[in-house]
Amino acid sequence: MxxxxxxxxxxxxxxxxxxxxxxxxxxxxxxxxxxxxxxxxxxxxxxxxxxxxxxxxxxxxxxxxxxxxxxxxxxxxxxxxxxxxxxxxxxxxxxxxxxxxxxxxxxxxxxxxxxxxxxxxxxxxxxxxxxxxxxxxxxxxxxxxxxxxxxxxxxxxxxxxxxxxxxxxxAQRRVHHVPTGKETGIDLGLKEFLTDAQGNTVANPRHLRKAEKKLKRLHRRLSRTQKRSSGRKKARKKLAKGYLKVSRQREDFARKTANALVSSHDFIAFEKLSIANLVKNRKLAKSISDASWGRFLLWLRYYGAIHDIPVIGVEPAYTTADCSACGARVKKSLSIRTHICRSCGLVLDRDHNAAINILAKSRTVGQTETAPSAGGDNASGQPPSTSSRRKPTTGKVAE
Structure with a gap:
């Protein structure tokens, strides 16, 4: 490690x-x-x-x-x-x-x-x-x-x-996990960043969307400068700093959210999303990238490993469509945000329904997701790095 x-x-x-x-x-x-x-x-x-x-x-x-x-x-x-x-x-x-x-x-x-x-x-x-x-x-x-x-x-x-x-x-890094007796499944989305099986939600911060107005202004300022001029170098550096801030905000949010989730549960189930395929949808690609699900899941597995708690990945198929009460399949488009079952009459937020299904599905999965050696970087294929500087606070269609 x-x-x-x-x-x-x-x-x-x-x-x-x-x-x-x-x-x-x-x-x-x-x-x-x-x-x-x-x-x-x-x-x-x-x-x-x-x-x-x-x-x-x-x-x-x-x-x-x-x-x-x-x-x-x-x-x-x-x-x-x-x-x-x-x-x-x-x-x-x-x-x-x-x-x-x-x-x-x-x-x-x-x-x-x-x-x-x-x-x-x-x-x-x-x-x-x-x-x-x-x-x-x-x-x-x-x-x-x-x-x-x-x-x-x-x-x-x-x-x-x-x-x-x-x-x-x-070095070896281990954290003494205080048992809480809680188990949960999480459903990642764009309206809410995540919804757990108990109905709790974490708001989607939308860091890029919030910074977009400033970034567009910096892009315009860069386009007005002459090539190879000192003014262009300064404008380019300011623009790079703007994007770097967004990147660090995403990293900080993903790390803190994953740590809080692992610290408060003894078992976590999540969807094994194929994010590379999801971003091929040109209408949702920017929002999916802004949510940074992949980085969050990487930190989730990492903290699960050092806390020594099970973090299970399940297939996302039909987790939104199936009713969490009776199992009936209720197909719905992305615009329908409420699960209404005609068989048993259950009315529930679609993400909450999916999170319950993810938790139930994980109990049939016998293989626990484990993180690689703690503390590496992306280039080497290792989990997230532990930085010495406090950074700024740095399949299935999204639902």
Whole structure:
């Protein structure tokens, strides 16, 4: 199990420029490795790792980047390649995700070498040839309390509001769960973010919808600027900060809602929604993306794992149509928000009815959903990260 600790970096403009150069080198190595795979049949992961040393000999500025950081860039290329292979083997319908060259790399990853954490735990020094030097870590986590052998990776990330440093820490995280004797099923929707089997609801925050007016104004301001001008760079940065704020609001809401739900129940059932298919509906795609169901479910499984309580995923088929009292099937369109059963006379909110059905359906499911190792990130396929900074407060059709 692992955790992610994140800090904001405080340095000089020269140091930020050095980080940018390291990120560009990472992108270059990744793209060159991808080109080698395209041009040479039978290229494997080991070939890409060896190619990094060859690139360092050919390009002096590439040699400045730490050798393990170059290998991490090669691993990024291989991750895209292996994902393409898996999709082909599984005969995934549609596009198979053929690897593409990267043009917007925003991070560089160091493994065990090329950096040194200072004894005070508030400064980190990069010792490779990129000349990044010593940077101050802005955050409240005590990273120095972990043995250095548990720090498996350091990643420098560029975002709209500055540069950040992530530490991957190998650690166990367990929370003593206080039993409540409560079980519930949850139905995700767009009118209400979720409705549980007891009829309680959580309002849909609609972060993007609320910020849309400001974002549109920033888009117009950007479109009026001249290309490659300093004014355009400033307008673009403001727009990026606007979207970053929305992203952090979604993350904060998903994390807090999932934590509250897990802390107050001993058993939770949810729908295994195919969100990638749902967003193909062009009329609902923006609202579904704004609700960020996928991120919420990721946090729900994560907190279920560290609290050691069952979190069950069930198929969503007919959970809305079936009557929770008698089982009769009452078909209804999205515009009908009330479940009215002609067989038993039950009148109930459609989401409440669905939540009851989800809970009942989960009792017949024998397999518990489990979260992966706690504390990773999306790129590595691990659960959500544990950030050191308090961020801003950062199938079935939606019903």
């Amino acid at each position: 692992s955790l992610i600790y994140e800090y904001k970096l405080d340095g000089t403009n020269a140091q930020y420029s050095a980080i940018e150069e390291a990120i560009r080198t990472t992108q270059f190595v990744r793209n060159k490795c991808l080109r080698l795979w395209m041009d040479t049949r039978g290229t494997n992961r080991n070939d890409l790792q060896c190619y990094c040393a060859q690139l360092a000999k050919e390009y002096d500025w590439a040699c400045a980047l730490n050798s393990q950081a170059r290998q991490a860039a090669a691993d990024r290329a291989w991750a895209a390649i292996s994902r393409f292979y898996v999709n082909c083997r599984n005969k995934k319908p549609g596009k198979k995700g053929y690897p593409q060259f990267q043009h917007d790399c925003r991070s560089v990853e160091y493994k065990r070498t090329g950096w040194r954490l200072e004894p005070d735990g508030r400064h980190i020094t990069f010792t490779d040839g990129c000349q990044i030097g010593q940077l101050r870590l802005v955050g409240t986590r005590d990273i120095e309390t972990f043995p250095i052998t548990r720090l498996k990776r350091v990643r420098l990330i560029r975002r709209a509001d500055g540069f950040f440093c992530q530490f991957l820490v190998q």
